[in-house]
Amino acid sequence: MSITTLKINGQDVVTESGKTVLAAAKEAGIPIPTLCHLEGISEAGACRLCAVEVKGTPKLMAACVTTVAEGMEVETHTPKLQDYRRMIVELFFAEGNHVCSICVANGNCELQDAAIEVGMDHSRFNYRFPDRGMDLSHSQFGIDHNRCILCTRCVRVCDEIEGAHVWDVGNRGEACYIVSGMDQPWGEVSACTACGKCVDACPTGAIFRKGTTTGEKAGDRAKLEFLVNARDKQEWSR
Amino acid sequence: MDLAELKALAVAEKAKFKPLRVHCCTSTGCQAAQSLEVKNNLAKAIQDKGLGDRAEVVGVGCMGFCGRGPLVQFAHDDQLFETVTPDQAEGIIDVLAGGEADLVKGDPEHPFFSRQFHIVRKNSGNINPDRIEDYIAVGGYQSLYKALFEMSPAEVVAEVTASGLRGRGGGGFPTGIKWATVAKMPEGQKYVICNGDEGDPGAFMDRSVLESDPHLVLEGMAIAAYAVGANHGYIYVRAEYPLAIQRLETAIKQAKRYGILGSQIFDSPFDFKIDIRIGAGAFVCGEETALIHSIEGKRGNPRPRPPYPAQDGLWHCPTLINNVETYGNISAIIEKGSAWFSGIGTEKSKGTKIFALTGKIRNNGLIEVPMGITLREIVEEMGGGVPDGEIKAVQTGGPSGGCIPAYLLDTPVDYDSLTKVGSMMGSGGMVVMDTGTSMVEVAQFYMDFCQEESCGKCVPCRAGTVQLHAMLTRLLKKQATLADLETMEQLCYMVKEMSLCGLGMTAPNPVLSTLQYFRSEYEELLQPLPTMPENHALSV
Structure with a gap:
């Protein structure tokens, strides 16, 4: 195993070569907020929350898709980054209909966690109040598009881990939404194995098990990492 | 076919040109203003007046002065007729025969034309884009021959690098470095892509190049493929450009028939085929990684870079992706050499740039100007200024660019100067705004x-x-x-x-x-x- 040494927030970090800055920071105990990242599936680089400053480049780099390099100097929590992160979380809240008090994921929501982490207590942007609808046609699960942040974790987990590719993204820009099957009701998608991985992958309350009510969606987000490790490395315990 | 045959064909085709050639624009803009009827009427008038043995009408590509179309021009003395209507065709032929007629005559000596410098548009408005023979007659495909037989791939890359050519899609990345990166990747499947997904509001340079001189782009792509070691190319054109697509299809078919595209080009070991991919109208597909996804049949979403397409592109193979206008410069660089090319323009921006000059301005149209010319020269001298009122700002770079205020009009047009004033070169849209604009x-x-x-x-x-x-x-x-x-x-x-x-x-x-x-x-x-x-x- 070859190793790479770098500096994160002035702290010397040694990590396996080829890892991402995000993984290296996690190993070193430096938390970088993320939303579209999920252990066990590929990276999208879409939420931009994990952007960090790297010395020598004027561009901000998404830590989840930036590979560590020897001698790299990374700053993860400068005031500018914190400002931008807060603004992104505000945009998320303003874009959908995120009403924590009546949400299945209340208390167990990554968007909520991110808001707390970046200190967002109100949004400076006007709420859009979109009418996105929901799909309850599946016998076990439901999807409420109003709570979707388009992180595409469900898309990737279904495609990469379950191999069913039930989900994809339709339309563009603000009108983007998660489609099931050939843009048909979820319950009619024959490819769906009802495995529930998308429920666990969903960072918010957008995809949920039927019958859960406010604050009851606990989620098991480490399950995917466990599944991948079990398959790839034959590690059957966790 | 070898060089001697190619040259013989060029001479023979040139000899077939009749002494009096009447050029009639058949690009999209002029076609919308009935230029095809004008062309038919011109041909009929030539026959009616018994000039058939020494005169001919040729449907050519864009002549640039799109705001005053349809345009008709005599090849032998550059006489230009503007806003021609189908019933004026007879009068034009009268003038051709030495008579007089009441027509709107253009001034080919106007700065709009005289300040231009043509590299990419050298054949636009001079040849019939639907005939490969016309392109060969003006020396076409000789640069490809030269590259294949007189130069090694590394020498081609070195020549392009030395020319200082930078990407014309807007970013301005040095073309030679891009080529060298793809060339250095290990041998195996590589691709060459031409980005013709022009989407900036008000910009139509790439459409015009593809419509007026499709073979120029094909030749540039073939030279690029030889230089980087690719055998397959794609031209990605947006579906809103049906004429460009049709002319490219014709051009590819004709080039294949002459053995200039396909297997064993010019009987050399070099194979190169080109396919057309049609974009469905998403602006973001002009972004290279989104464009690659689109060709692969996926949703046209960009992905984070690195890895750059040069390392990991189409179907994860090393891929060279350049803009239409960039490929349009290649043939001239190989023909005349990098020293000639780098003599044009400024220190860091070499060559010329095509702009689509639109907005509140007298002379609308396409211009190809050497880098370093000031905005004032373009807008006031070539464009003729604002019709009634005063200029307030010039917008360059489309939705990615910015508005340059009138007091900065002496800014030279090159990549770095435009970036410095808060705009960018962009793909070439240039919208002039007057004081009435909010x-x-x-x-x-x-x-x-x-x-x-x-x-x-x-x-x-x-x-x-x-x-x-x-x-x-x-x-x-x-x-x-x-x-x-x-x-x-x-x-x-x-x-x-x-x-x-x-x-x-x-x-x-x-x-x-x-x-x-x-x-x-x-x-x-x-x-x-x-x-x-x-x-x-x-x-x-």
């Missing part, structure tokens, strides 16, 4: 475009452009406060720095540049501060 409305227009065209993958662009547009709309309704203006500016910087691809990174530029130069217009639109009503007594 800059906030301009910013709102471009933001509307960006929010519509955002792919929706990353949050800063998807939600940020929507909020920026909403804020600008509120401002125009005089409902915004000073705090809103400040938030808007902060949001601009966030979207610029945090977005995933070029679309989001540049989307706030129209707002930022108008804020920089025309801030007072924004401030005038702020919500009036509440005033104390009259007769209102404060009760303590």
Whole structure:
């Protein structure tokens, strides 16, 4: 195993070569907020929350898709980054209909966690109040598009881990939404194995098990990492 | 076919040209103004007047002066006729035969034409784009032959690098370095892509090049493929350009028939085939990684770079991707050498650039000018200035660029100078605005475009452009406060720095540049501060 040494927030970090800055920071105990990242599936680089400053480049780099390099100097929590992160979380809240008090994921929501982490207590942007609808046609699960942040974790987990590719993204820009099957009701998608991985992958309350009510969606987000490790490395315990 | 045969064909084709050639523009713009009927009537008039043995009418590509189309020009003495109608055809042939007629004559010596320098558009308006023989007659495909038989791939790359050519799609990345990167990748399947997904509002340079001289682009691509070791190319053209697609299809078919594309080109071991892929109209597909996804049949979403397409591109193979105009320069660089090319333009921006000059200006159309020419020369001398009124700003770079105020018109047109004043070269749109234009409305227009065209993958662009547009709309309704203006500016910087691809990174530029130069217009639109009503007594 070859190793790479770098500096994160002035702290010397040694990590396996080829890892991402995000993984290296996690190993070193430096938390970088993320939303579209999920252990066990590929990276999208879409939420931009994990952007960090790297010395020598004027561009901000998404830590989840930036590979560590020897001698790299990374700053993860400068005031500018914190400002931008807060603004992104505000945009998320303003874009959908995120009403924590009546949400299945209340208390167990990554968007909520991110808001707390970046200190967002109100949004400076006007709420859009979109009418996105929901799909309850599946016998076990439901999807409420109003709570979707388009992180595409469900898309990737279904495609990469379950191999069913039930989900994809339709339309563009603000009108983007998660489609099931050939843009048909979820319950009619024959490819769906009802495995529930998308429920666990969903960072918010957008995809949920039927019958859960406010604050009851606990989620098991480490399950995917466990599944991948079990398959790839034959590690059957966790 | 070898070089001698190619040259013989060129001579033979040239000999077939009749002494009096009447060029009639058949590009999209002129076609919309009945130029095909004009052409038919011209041909009929030639026959009727018994000039058939020494005169002919040729449907050519774009002549540039699109605002005054349809255009007809005599090849032998450059006489130019503007806004020709089908019933004027007879009169034009009378003039050709030495007579007189009441026609709108253009001035081929006008700065609009005389200040131009043609490299990419050298054949535009001079040859029939539907005939490969016309292209061969003006020396076409000889550069490809030269590259294949007289130069090694490394020498071709070195020549392009030495020429100083930079990408004409807007970014301005040195073309030679891109080529060298792909060439250095290990041997195996590689691809060459031509990006013809031109989408900036008001820009139509690439369409014109593809419509007027498709073989020039094919030749540039073939030379590029030889240089980097690729055997397969794609031209990605947007579906809104049906004429360009049709002419490319014809051109590819004809080139294959002559053995200039396909297997064993010019009987050498080099194979290269080109396929056309048609875009479905998403602006973001002009971004290289989104374009590659689109060719692969996937959703046209960009992905984070690195890895760059040069390392990991189409179907994960090393891929060279350049703009139409960039490929249009290659043949001339190989033919005349890098020293000739680098003698044109400025120190860091070599060669020429085509601009689509539009907006509040007398002379609308396409111009190819050497880099380093000032905006004032383009707008005032070539463009003839604003019809009635004064120039306020020039917008370059489309939705990614910015508005340059009138007092900065002496800025030279090159990549670095335009970036310095808060705009960018962009793909070549140049929109002139007069004093009657509200800059906030301009910013709102471009933001509307960006929010519509955002792919929706990353949050800063998807939600940020929507909020920026909403804020600008509120401002125009005089409902915004000073705090809103400040938030808007902060949001601009966030979207610029945090977005995933070029679309989001540049989307706030129209707002930022108008804020920089025309801030007072924004401030005038702020919500009036509440005033104390009259007769209102404060009760303590």
